[in-house]
């Protein structure tokens with residue numbers, strides 16, 4: 320990983336904002352991810368993120384914290400928060416913004432326990448592919464204190480395969496339709512392609528049941544997105 324994402328966050332944080340991140344996936348054309356969005360405050364967050372923050376309690380782990388927007392909100396509310404990310408740039412920015420406990424760490428390396436584990440902005444993306452979902456869910460479960468909860472968002476991206484006549488063009492021999500290759504570039508530099516998983520609610524629920532987690536739909540967003548609470 321070249322940490323293009325971290326470089327972009329650092330530029331924005333240090334007042335060098337001139338370009339946005341360009342994203343693309345295996346099933347979609349280039350799109351712009353505006354850097355200011357990664358520094359959003361509570362009022363600029365989608366409803367499902369606001370709801371997740373309102374449900375957060377006790378000591379919280381913010382997984383894939385990015386610039387730390389969710390962590391900062393909870394910290395300011397008086398909660399203990401640990402923010403982790405595999406991007407060194409992201410953690411540097413989160414610390415500069417005031418996140419007190421931020422560490423460069425992959426979720427599978429985390430070992431402390433928490434009352435709330437947050438995974439936001441397509442939290443299931445970190446699982447990468449359907450085949451790995453159980454492994455990640457088992458690990459997340461092991462990080463919960465008694466009565467702890469995991470708050471995670473994702474989207475059912477079936478709509479992306481819909482043609483103009485309302486039919487679906489999915490290749491039936493392909494893997495699960497939410498498994499995408501994700502490409503990002505910034506200021507002419509390309510990141511190593513990564514796998515990124517969008518998981519529909521029913522598939523998430525089924526996977527949760529196989530590892531002994533209860534999965535409840537908390538809120539549906541405006542565009543096939545949803546927030547789930549696992550306990």
Ligand SMILES: C[S@@+](CC[C@H](N)C(=O)[O-])C[C@H]1O[C@@H](n2cnc3c(N)ncnc32)[C@H](O)[C@@H]1O
Nearest residue numbers: 357383384385404405406424425426439440445
């Ligand atoms: C879409 S961004 C979301 C950032 C932030 N949560 C937000 O909402 O603005 C996903 C983040 O997850 C991080 N990430 C990816 N895989 C991870 C892993 N295995 N463990 C921890 N963080 C990871 C990425 O570096 C990136 O910062």
